[in-house]
Amino acid sequence: xxxILILIIASLLVAGGFLIAYIWAVRTGQYDDKYTPxxxxxxxxxxxxxxxxxxxxxxxxxxxxxxxxDKQNQK
Amino acid sequence: xxxIELQDTKVKTQLICYHCGDECPDDSIHVNxxxxxCNGCKTxxxxxxxxNLCDYYSIDKNPxxxxxxxxxxxxxxxxDEDLVKKLIEFSDGKISKVTFNIPQMHCSSxxxxxxxxxxxxxxxxxxxxxxxxxxxxxxxxxxxxxLNEIVELLDSIGYEPQLNFDNTTTIKKSxxxxxxxxxxxxxFAFGNIMLLSFPExxxxxxxxxxxxxxxxxxxxxxxxxxVFFFSSSDYFxxxxxxxxxxxxxxxxxxxxxxxxxxxxxxxxxxxxxxxGYLDTLAGLIFFLLIGKLFQNKTYDTLNFERNYKSYFxxxxxxxxxxxxxxxxxxxxxxxxxxxxxxxxxxxxDSVLIKGKANIDYSFVxxxxxxxxxxxxxxxxxxxxxxxxxxxxxxxxxxxxxYLTQLWNSKAFxxxxxxxxxxxxxxxxxxxxxxxxxxxxxxxxxWYFVNxxxxxxxFTAVLIIACPCALALSTPFxxxxxxRIFGKNKFYLKNTYAIEKLAAVDAIVLxxxxxxxxxxxxxxxxxxEVLTDNEGSLIKSTVRNSSHPLSLxxxxxxVNEKLLxxxxxxxxPGKGITxxxxxxxxxxxAKSFVSEKNIDDKEQSTKVYVSINRKVRGYFNISxxxxxxxxxxISELGENNKxxxxxxxxxxxxxxxxxxxGSNKEMLFNQSPFDKLNYITSLQQNGxxxxxxxxxxxxxxxxxxxxxxxxxxxxxxNFSPACDGILDSNSFSRLSDFIKFAKKSKSIIITSFILxxxxxxxxxxxAVSGTLSPIIAAILMPVSSITVVLFTTLSVNFFARxxxxx
Numbered sequence: 021x022x023x024i025l026i027l028i029i030a031s032l033l034v035a036g037g038f039l040i041a042y043i044w045a046v047r048t049g050q051y052d053d054k055y056t057p058x059x060x061x062x063x064x065x066x067x068x069x070x071x072x073x074x075x076x077x078x079x080x081x082x083x084x085x086x087x088x089x090d091k092q093n094q095k
Numbered sequence: 096x097x098x099i100e101l102q103d104t105k106v107k108t109q110l111i112c113y114h115c116g117d118e119c120p121d122d123s124i125h126v127n128x129x130x131x132x133c134n135g136c137k138t139x140x141x142x143x144x145x146x147n148l149c150d151y152y153s154i155d156k157n158p159x160x161x162x163x164x165x166x167x168x169x170x171x172x173x174x175d176e177d178l179v180k181k182l183i184e185f186s187d188g189k190i191s192k193v194t195f196n197i198p199q200m201h202c203s204s205x206x207x208x209x210x211x212x213x214x215x216x217x218x219x220x221x222x223x224x225x226x227x228x229x230x231x232x233x234x235x236x237x238x239x240x241x242l243n244e245i246v247e248l249l250d251s252i253g254y255e256p257q258l259n260f261d262n263t264t265t266i267k268k269s270x271x272x273x274x275x276x277x278x279x280x281x282x283f284a285f286g287n288i289m290l291l292s293f294p295e296x297x298x299x300x301x302x303x304x305x306x307x308x309x310x311x312x313x314x315x316x317x318x319x320x321x322v323f324f325f326s327s328s329d330y331f332x333x334x335x336x337x338x339x340x341x342x343x344x345x346x347x348x349x350x351x352x353x354x355x356x357x358x359x360x361x362x363x364x365x366x367x368x369x370x371g372y373l374d375t376l377a378g379l380i381f382f383l384l385i386g387k388l389f390q391n392k393t394y395d396t397l398n399f400e401r402n403y404k405s406y407f408x409x410x411x412x413x414x415x416x417x418x419x420x421x422x423x424x425x426x427x428x429x430x431x432x433x434x435x436x437x438x439x440x441x442x443x444d445s446v447l448i449k450g451k452a453n454i455d456y457s458f459v460x461x462x463x464x465x466x467x468x469x470x471x472x473x474x475x476x477x478x479x480x481x482x483x484x485x486x487x488x489x490x491x492x493x494x495x496x497y498l499t500q501l502w503n504s505k506a507f508x509x510x511x512x513x514x515x516x517x518x519x520x521x522x523x524x525x526x527x528x529x530x531x532x533x534x535x536x537x538x539x540x541w542y543f544v545n546x547x548x549x550x551x552x553f554t555a556v557l558i559i560a561c562p563c564a565l566a567l568s569t570p571f572x573x574x575x576x577x578r579i580f581g582k583n584k585f586y587l588k589n590t591y592a593i594e595k596l597a598a599v600d601a602i603v604l605x606x607x608x609x610x611x612x613x614x615x616x617x618x619x620x621x622x623e624v625l626t627d628n629e630g631s632l633i634k635s636t637v638r639n640s641s642h643p644l645s646l647x648x649x650x651x652x653v654n655e656k657l658l659x660x661x662x663x664x665x666x667p668g669k670g671i672t673x674x675x676x677x678x679x680x681x682x683x684a685k686s687f688v689s690e691k692n693i694d695d696k697e698q699s700t701k702v703y704v705s706i707n708r709k710v711r712g713y714f715n716i717s718x719x720x721x722x723x724x725x726x727x728i729s730e731l732g733e734n735n736k737x738x739x740x741x742x743x744x745x746x747x748x749x750x751x752x753x754x755x756g757s758n759k760e761m762l763f764n765q766s767p768f769d770k771l772n773y774i775t776s777l778q779q780n781g782x783x784x785x786x787x788x789x790x791x792x793x794x795x796x797x798x799x800x801x802x803x804x805x806x807x808x809x810x811x812n813f814s815p816a817c818d819g820i821l822d823s824n825s826f827s828r829l830s831d832f833i834k835f836a837k838k839s840k841s842i843i844i845t846s847f848i849l850x851x852x853x854x855x856x857x858x859x860x861a862v863s864g865t866l867s868p869i870i871a872a873i874l875m876p877v878s879s880i881t882v883v884l885f886t887t888l889s890v891n892f893f894a895r896x897x898x899x900x
Contacts (some may be wrong), residue, residue, distance in 0.1 A: 024307065028314070032287060039283045046275045056226040059203045060210070063154075 114140050116157030120635060120657040136161065139252050143208070146215055151208045158204035160253040170250070172410035172421035173243040182242060182258070190220065191237050195249070195256035198229050209254065216240055216248050231256075258409050274391065278384045281326040284318040285377035291315055295370040296869045305368075312364040312371060319373045323357050327380045329387075343524040345517075345566055351527070352561025353380065359554045372558060375871045379563050382879050390570035390590050411442055414486065429489055436484045443476045443489050443496040450485030451666070454478035455643075465642070477791065481642065482665065517594050518843055519569045523562070530560040537862040548864035555866040559857035563875060564850030564882040568843050572886040576839040579894045584822030585832055592818040595802040596836040598783045602731055603774060603796070605788035606741035606751075609806050611718040612823070618651040622704075622712015629711065630655040633704060636673040636680045639663045644702055645671065645682075648714055670703075681705045685713075718747065723827035725754050730830040732759070736782065740765045740773060742792055771795040785833075787821070831897055838893050845889075846882050853878035 045051065110119035113129040114136035124131045126144070131137040136159060143151055151158060172178060185192040200209065205224075209231050212222045218240025222233045235245060249256050291311040293299070330353060334346040353376065360371030410421050412434040419434060424442055427433070432448065435441055441454070452468040456478050465481050468474055474487065476496035493499060534556035541549040573590035580587055587593060604610055625633070634652040637645035639660055662674035670683015681688045681704070688703040689710050702714040731737060738760040739751060745763045755761070762773065770788075774796050777784050786793070786800035789807065797803030797817045805817040806826060821829070857874050860866045894900045 025310070028291070028311075031290075032314075035283060035287055039279060042279045043276060046272055046279070051272070051275055053225045053227065056206060056224055059206050059226065062203070063207055063210075 111157065112136050112159075112161070113152065113157065114159035115161040116159075117161050118657065120638065121659045123659060132161065135253075142215070142252060148208060148211060148214060151204050154204040154207055155202040158202050160199050170243050170246050172423070173246055174241070175410075175421070175423060178409065178423050179242050186237060189237060190234055191242075192232065192234050193242065193245070194230055194232050195246075195258075196229060197231055197249070197254045197256050199254050200224070200226065200229055200231075205254070208252065212245075212248065215252070216244060219245065271391075274384065274388055277326040277329075278381070278388060280321050281377060281381040281384055284322045284326075285374070285381040288315045288318050288374045288377050291318075292370065292374045292868070292872070296872065308370070309368070312369075315371065315373045316361065316364060319357070319360070319377055322377050322380055323353070326384065327353050330383070342520075343527050345519040345523040345562065345569075348523055348527045348530065348560070348562050349383070349566055352557055352563075355554050355557040356561070359558070370868050372868050372871050374868070375558070375875050378872075378876055379561065379879075382876070383563060383566055386567045386570035386574075386883075389574040408440055408442060412436075424493055427489060427493055429492055431489045433487050433489060434484055435480045435487060437480060437482060439480055441474055441476055441478045441480065441487065443493045443499075444491045445474055445487035445489045447472050447474055448486045448488050451482060452480060452485050453482045455481050517569065517591060518840060519565055522847070523565075526560075526562060526565075530556060533560070533858065533862065537864075540862075541864060545864075551866075552862055552864045555861035555864065556858060558871060559861045559866060559874070560854055561875075562850070562854075564853060564878045565847050567879055568846035568850065568882050568886050571883050572839050572843050572846070572890055575887055575890040576835065579835075579890070579899050580832060583828060583832075583899055584825040585819065585828075586821075587819040588817070592802055593836045593839055595783075595818065596785065596833055597840040599735065599785040599802065599833060601736040601738070601777050601782035601784045603738045603740060603770075603777070603784060603786045603800065605770075605786075605793050605796075606739055606747070607718075607743060608789040609787055609793075610720055610724055610739070610754075612721050617717050617719045618647050619715045620651075620712060621715050625711065627655065629706060631658055632675050632678055632680050632706060633682065635660055635675050636663070636671060636682055639673065640665050640671050642671075644714075644716060647716055648682075648702065651714070679707055681708075720754060721823070721826050727827055727829055728755055728759075731833070735785075736760075736777075738762070738773070738777075740770050740796070742766070767792045767795050771799050774799045787829075831899070835893065835897055835899065839890060842886055842889050842893075846886050849885060850878055850882050853881075 110122055110130050111117070112119050112132035114131055117132045119130050119132045122130045124134060124137050126137060126140060129140065131140065139159060143149055173182075183191050183193050197209070200206070206226055209224050210222055212233065213219045216235075218236050218238075220234040220236055222231055224231050233245060246256060246258070291314055294311065295308070327350075330346045330350045334344060334350040337344040337347060356372050356376040356379070360373045360376065363369035364371045409424055411424050411427055412419050412421050413427070414432045414434055427442065433442075433445065447468050447470050449470070452472075452474060453465045454468060454474055455465040456475075473490070476493070476499065491497075534553045537556055538549045538553035541552045570590065573593050576593050577587055577590055580593075587596075630652050634649060634655040635658040637649045638657060642665075658675050660673050660675055663671070664673075665671045666683075666687070670681060670687035673680045682702060685701070685703050688705045702716060704711045704713065728737065737755070739755065739762070741747075741761075741763050742765055743763060748761060748763070751761060762769070765773070770793060774784050774786060778799075778801070784800040784802075786796045786803045787806060788794075788797055788803070789805055793803075793805075794816060797805060802819070803817040804819045804821050806821045806823055808823050825832075853874060857866070857870070860870055891900065
């Protein structure tokens, strides 16, 4: 029978943990704005894309310049 | 960016501004191959490009805000320490926090750029956007930057913050959080108590292990304590407030039920070795709070309580001994010389001293065509100067001005108490008395038959009759209706407004801006038919002006090509001159165009055109009534008394009669007070009045009416205090909205009958003294869930029928 008591206490502790997590979430303002975070998360990808795009553009530019130089040299 | 469109075999190349997506006349303003409509847009692009922030343009297409009509303001007043202290929310000397309202934000790109402000100004530590509230929260280092720089930065990229001291919207937040806490705790307790009550429901092992049953019951008491003392506190507070005013509201029987449930459960557990009804208690409160959350869902972005202060500037430029200084508006006194620039608001009643005043009073009257004033004339507060800077001398303090007085007049202050008692509240009085009577009768009966059951029967009646289903039907029906209205661009302040709307039997409409389309007008050209080239010349000329009449003409000339302008000049109040391809085009008042001195005052709606000094004719511009007006009026007229109030003169009476028929009441030359008095007189005749208006001049009437709805082209713009905001595009559905509100009310009545059936079943057990915890635990959630399902489904069904969803 005592095993039931231990289980009850354990289950209450687990549920209490979730309650505390919920209260923490409300307190830190996670329920204040339910829209913007959904957009913000998409910007994470953008940062990486932008960096790679910039590198790509730099690469292309140097290539173009080299080509131009080559052509001028040929002339 | 180029887009090629085929139109009537003519191939036309449309140039679109890379920044804001507006049409460009030519590609003269450009960076590389990106074309801009104006230098303002180009500047913003250059700022972003220099800082590697061009991702702005890749998130959404042409996300910018057009810079054409923006005039850069001087923000030096933000160096004033008193002012800065008021605006900054928190500062420890190193880090300061500030929040701005930015109504222009409209897309993901806006969020992105506003959250990357630190790249543009290293003094900004971080910035966070709340898109729904159109707010930005900025943390900045006080050492490296200041408020002035931040606001200038925001303005330079097109996001001019709204600066005012109206912070009424921020207060509500803590209430929201409290409700979330209450729901969380009630839900937690509900789940656990339910779990611990299962052995009791199913009679599992309760006889073999009686001490286990007791332990479970005591854990239940522990779990229910926060529910009773914290989560349900609102119901006790509200019913106590009601009783103090001698009103029995819906919360009284609820609070009574909750109290009895708790006391009887304690009694049974402690003294009778029973199980109690704590599961029912926790479940009831959990469901009720969910209903409350649903009902409280309001529109974050919209402000229904705005007053004139939120619209006024916080500073004003004054001129003293030929030097201009900026002072906070409270310090402005009588006799000061103030300078008002293009697009600035006149803060107090003043006399025009210098300059050409061309005042747009749309904020006050709803009429968007500016009026011209000459030196020495008095200009009332609330007008907006269009054109070059003017100098004025103040004759009243800001707090004494006509506008402020209008606002603070006692007649205009309406207490917040809802005038119409909600349906649930109106029947709760009879309901409470009825259940108390039934309970007492049962108690008296059992007192003589079997005294042991008397207490049981009495408390059981109060428990079972607890009108939770009734209390849930209103929030769910109305919350759902509110949401459906919102989808159709009709935003009501709260769910009470729906009940008020359902009760309406008289409708009062303002004319200007309400039944006429704001800004839009009926434009007709009178004179010899214009050639294509002439049309293009006129279109290209008016494009340079932001005057509403120019805009109206511009919109009329849809298919004409835009040509680059060589020269442009605007004389406020008179007209515009432009040179294009060697043609001189003059557009404006008759006297301006024909160069003959004709003093013709009524010409405000006739715009003359001359090309190379030859008068070609005029554009006749008249009010345009909203489309579908006639249908909507006849529909509304079936069940309601309809009246029109107008601040204008009677010139439109005949045209209005075409729409309204001659039997409708039409009153002209109405002052704001006349409008208010008219509403009051209707109410004294027992009418429930719906007032629809738009400008500040309707503010009093909107407040006095049972339900005031403000109509607006852009719901985020200013609107006077009201119960609801209707997007002008949805005006034609007004009658449907009212009918739907009525339907919602009848859904509530039906669901009340439904929940009464459950109550009657429960009462049978209650009066016979045989209510067991399991019956209560089944009946309560089942009745609540059926009611919630019924209301939600039927609201959706009728919404679909009326094509709302």
